[in-house]
Amino acid sequence: MAYITSYKNQDWLLPPSIKQMIPENHICFFVEEFVENLDFSGFDMIYEGAGAPAYHPRILMKIILQGMLCGERSSRKIAKACFENFVFMYLAEKVKPNFRTICRFRRQNASFIKEAFKESIKLADKHQLLDLSMISIDGTTISANANKKKSLRPEQVENLEKAVDLIVEEDLKRDEIDEKIFSEEENLSNMDKKDFRKIISEFRKHKDMKKLKEKVERVKEEINSDEKIKKVSLTDPESRMMQNKKRIRELSYNAQLSVSKNQIIVANDVCQDGYDVKQLVPQIEQVKENVELKGGEKFSADCGYSDGENIKYCEDRGIDLYVPNRAQAQKFDGKDESLNHDKYEYDSKNDELIAGGERFRYRGMYTRKNGKKIISFYSEKLKKKKDVPMEFKSRLRMRDKMETSQGREVYAFRKITVEPVIGNLKENFRFRKFVLRGLDGVRLELNLVSLSHNLKKIWLAGGSLRCEGKNIEFWVIIKERVVGQAPLLCLPRALAREPARRDKKNL
Numbered sequence: 001m002a003y004i005t006s007y008k009n010q011d012w013l014l015p016p017s018i019k020q021m022i023p024e025n026h027i028c029f030f031v032e033e034f035v036e037n038l039d040f041s042g043f044d045m046i047y048e049g050a051g052a053p054a055y056h057p058r059i060l061m062k063i064i065l066q067g068m069l070c071g072e073r074s075s076r077k078i079a080k081a082c083f084e085n086f087v088f089m090y091l092a093e094k095v096k097p098n099f100r101t102i103c104r105f106r107r108q109n110a111s112f113i114k115e116a117f118k119e120s121i122k123l124a125d126k127h128q129l130l131d132l133s134m135i136s137i138d139g140t141t142i143s144a145n146a147n148k149k150k151s152l153r154p155e156q157v158e159n160l161e162k163a164v165d166l167i168v169e170e171d172l173k174r175d176e177i178d179e180k181i182f183s184e185e186e187n188l189s190n191m192d193k194k195d196f197r198k199i200i201s202e203f204r205k206h207k208d209m210k211k212l213k214e215k216v217e218r219v220k221e222e223i224n225s226d227e228k229i230k231k232v233s234l235t236d237p238e239s240r241m242m243q244n245k246k247r248i249r250e251l252s253y254n255a256q257l258s259v260s261k262n263q264i265i266v267a268n269d270v271c272q273d274g275y276d277v278k279q280l281v282p283q284i285e286q287v288k289e290n291v292e293l294k295g296g297e298k299f300s301a302d303c304g305y306s307d308g309e310n311i312k313y314c315e316d317r318g319i320d321l322y323v324p325n326r327a328q329a330q331k332f333d334g335k336d337e338s339l340n341h342d343k344y345e346y347d348s349k350n351d352e353l354i355a356g357g358e359r360f361r362y363r364g365m366y367t368r369k370n371g372k373k374i375i376s377f378y379s380e381k382l383k384k385k386k387d388v389p390m391e392f393k394s395r396l397r398m399r400d401k402m403e404t405s406q407g408r409e410v411y412a413f414r415k416i417t418v419e420p421v422i423g424n425l426k427e428n429f430r431f432r433k434f435v436l437r438g439l440d441g442v443r444l445e446l447n448l449v450s451l452s453h454n455l456k457k458i459w460l461a462g463g464s465l466r467c468e469g470k471n472i473e474f475w476v477i478i479k480e481r482v483v484g485q486a487p488l489l490c491l492p493r494a495l496a497r498e499p500a501r502r503d504k505k506n507l
Contacts, residue, residue, distance in 0.1 A: 018090045018094070022090060027069060027455075028087045030458075030459045031062055032062060032091060034455060035116075059093055060105040063081075063097075064078065064102065065451065065452055068429065068448050068452040069452050069456060071430035073435045073445070073448075075100075075106070079097060080099075082096045120450075120458070121264065121290055121291060124454060124458050125291065129458055129462065130262070130266075131260050132261070132297050133261055134414075134417070135258055135297055135300070136300045136301070137257070137418065138259075138301065138302060138419065139257070139279060139304065140255055140257075141242045141254055141274075142252060142431070142432065142442075143244075144236050144239035145235070145436065146437070147233070147235050148233075148250060151234065151241075151251065152234065153231055157219055157232070160219075221237075222238060233251050235437065238272065238438050239272075239437075240274060242274040254270065254271045254272070254274060255268070255442075256279045256283055257422065258283045258418075259421050263420065263421050265421065267283055267286035267287045268286075269283065269443065270446055275304065276301075276305050280305040284314075297319075298322060299319055299321045300323070300411060300413070301321070301414075303325060303328070306324065306326065308395045311391065311394040312391045315394055322401070322414075323402070324399075324402045324411055325342050325398075325399060328403075332408065332412070346396060353377045355386060358382055360385070361379070372389065374388070421453065424453065425453060429449055
């Protein structure tokens with residue numbers, strides 16, 4: 001057996017182009033064309049005038065997007081790739097921006113990145129790659145960049161503020177904090193006490209007391225803004241304790257996604273609510289803002305969005321919504337039904353509820369502490385009352401709608417639209433934890449990963465698209481194959497050499 005000849009110390013006979021070192025069908029060329037067609041005129045006013053020259057924003061946008069596509073969000077590692085990686089060197093146009101420049105650009109241009117995300121939706125629509133016949137909505141918890149051990153209960157924050165004031169005093173003695181602060185921690189668990197002592201110990205070593213006081217003030221503001229908050233993080237006060245899929249409670253955010261039938265993300269948002277029920281209406285409104293709805297679109301969501309107010313909102317606006325209640329979701333998923341949601345009928349003529357063969361007469365209406373209006377029915381025979389939500393009639397209509405064959409089909413199809421997108425973001429894009437902090441930061445990150453997902457879907461479906469004003473490769477249609485209402489799948493000319501294998505594997 002012979003070995004392939006290598007040329008360890010030989011120089012290039014002719015200086016190679018960086019572009020020649022990259023495969024011709026690489027996604028970076030599509031990223032380049034997309035970014036160069038964005039409108040950067042707003043930056044001209046920012047950078048005009050005296051001062052040191054700045055990197056063109058298109059360069060920073062290209063390498064940030066490519067980093068997201070590679071599953072890398074660290075500004076330090078992206079900056080390092082501009083020295084070592086041919087793809088990043090090409091997109092950076094042979095300049096080497098500092099990691100602080102990359103981080104600052106990302107932080108200061110959240111609105112521009114959001115507009116770029118909307119442009120990806122328009123690009124998909126322009127090339128007939130946006131199927132809005134069904135839009136699926138779902139949420140997922142994503143870990144915050146916050147230390148769980150540096151989180152406090154609301155009652156501990158006042159003690160922390162006292163401790164900071166004591167630390168500022170020059171004649172501070174350790175036993176003063178033990179006496180004045182730790183003695184008030186009797187009602188807390190041993191773990192909370194231990195974490196609190198560690199926080200105080202770290203605060204003692206801190207040199208900038210002004211920053212410490214500002215941090216405590218931000219935490220107090222967050223507690224005052226949310227009465228339901230049980231624990232607040234010192235590292236990211238805007239994050240909330242949420243339960244993930246493994247049933248572990250950790251500091252997280254709730255990411256919401258609205259996805260078209262062919263898995264293009266058409267709307268997204270991040271909230272602090274651990275439950276999805278209040279996010280349906282905002283997502284529908286965002287979808288209307290980002291795309292033009294022509295009527296006839298079906299909106300589907302899982303049982304987490306099942307609420308009478310959501311259903312009534314859609315009925316009043318003629319929106320075709322499909323959302324099962326929790327009992328139906330158990331049944332549709334093949335599980336044993338353990339819930340008793342909406343298992344009653346309504347006799348409109350006599351204004352009575354029929355449950356378990358017994359009739360309940362209307363008794364009155366009241367409002368719960370959470371502001372939810374409840375209608376109460378009462379059975380004289382059973383000496384028992386039955387409470388239903390104000391919009392229970394809408395819930396019953398949705399229940400019957402979901403029992404139809406079309407309702408079941410739409411619910412089943414939802415699982416192969418939005419859920420694979422969430423899996424793709426978390427697994428392939430490695431988007432399991434936010435890097436930035438605060439609601440503005442995590443929304444920016446979600447817009448970036450949504451934009452990257454859309455670009456990759458368009459690239460896979462159509463290869464190197466002919467962007468406006470640019471004459472790139474023509475599409476080569478491998479096979480006219482339509483799945484449901486999905487558009488034709490296309491591949492660039494470079495991938496057309498082995499259509500049989502490609503078709504079998506990916507189509």
